[in-house]
Amino acid sequence: GFACEPANVLVTCGGKHAVYTAFAALCDPGDEVLCPAPYWTTYPEAITLAGGVPVIIDTDAESGFQVTIAQLDAAKTDKTKVLLFVSPDNPSGAVYPPEAVKAIGDWAVANSVWVITDEIYEHLTYGAHEFSSMPVLCPDVADQCIIVNGVAKTYAMTGWRVGWMIGPADVIKASTNFQSHATSNVTNVAQRAAIAAVSGSLDDVVMMRKAFARRAATMHQMLNAIDGVTCLEPQGAFYCYPDMTGLLGKDIRSADGTVKVANTTIELADIILEDAKVAFVPGEAFGLPGYGRFSFALGDEDLVEGIQRIADLVS
Structure with a gap:
């Protein structure tokens, strides 16, 4: 306009x-x-x-x-x-x-x-x-x-x-x-x-936006179901940005029985990457520690599996 x-x-x-x-x-x-x-x-x-x-x-x-x-x-x-x-x-x-x-x-x-x-x-x-x-x-x-x-x-x-x-x-x-x-x-x-x-037409964009809205709702719900994580509902773009401070200082037990503790979201991102094989960007990269950026610009099945891996690790 x-x-x-x-x-x-x-x-x-x-x-x-x-x-x-x-x-x-x-x-x-x-x-x-x-x-x-x-x-x-x-x-x-x-x-x-x-x-x-x-x-x-x-x-x-x-x-x-x-x-x-x-x-x-x-x-x-x-x-x-x-x-x-x-x-x-x-x-x-x-x-x-x-x-x-x-x-x-x-x-x-x-x-x-x-x-x-x-x-x-x-x-x-x-x-x-x-x-x-x-x-x-x-x-x-x-x-x-x-x-x-x-x-x-x-x-x-x-x-x-x-x-x-x-x-x-x-x-x-x-x-x-x-x-x-x-x-x-x-x-x-x-x-x-x-x-x-x-x-050209924005018809494909409308389809893509519907898919993103569905994935946003799924990711938002799954993140909020993790004890220690709170997440505002995404309003735009294709990211969730949850508060993960509830996971800091908490014992996280990996599959081999090793207990790890993250004191920052950078450390938390390292643990989740190493033990759950899921990547997210810690809030320090965006000038706001304690949060993490999760993209839902990916397939529905991969999204669900990724968040579930995190939930299983930190529960």
Whole structure:
């Protein structure tokens, strides 16, 4: 629902490249970027590589992993240049309601803060939760906002490496110049594939979303059935992000009778990988220890077996 001209768009070598290019275009050395946690692991690195300083704002399950205006006010300084906004979110699966999206956009306008909004999971929301684009709900923010997106999630085209950024023409021109010296352009065959994806029907996406919603419900139910684990219902993306602190400091007996104890979710992830042969990403990777990210972008049978292995190990 956001109207733009070709001069407002740059096609990039994947969504990740759009993220990095956006920060490179906006950040001068020492500029602060407000980065709510949990965050995708690339964000702080891209900010730092661009010369910016990540300012982490913690959220938690109680807040629905959503940052508040009060938190933004408390974190803002004279050096604040950019707010990173992600909804639906990786890794938490949180989806901000429209009124919160607009309020944050209004805050950015009032405080002259740029917004980089990552919309790559826009079509993957579940139940009553719906995606909202900030510059659509808050048109005044459009002149200080960059949208980043790509084909990886909606169209399951991760390896094709096609993303894009949408923003003011001067920012896009500068970003185009930057990209010309970094990657030249996106490969032509990948661009043709992406054109077919974005100009085609979303029927397959609807089918995929239904499958994800089913798997989300299964994983959510199974994780919450494990004593010591609590998990919010996923609202978007394709991750569960359970609180696993109830498993820390607890005896875990492996098949050979060895008793192990994890004091951090990194240690817990190692134990579960070694003894249950199931991998998850510990919350430390996303700036929020005590949690773990579980992807339900896999087959139903594998999902059930994986979570059941964990349940059997820690019970």
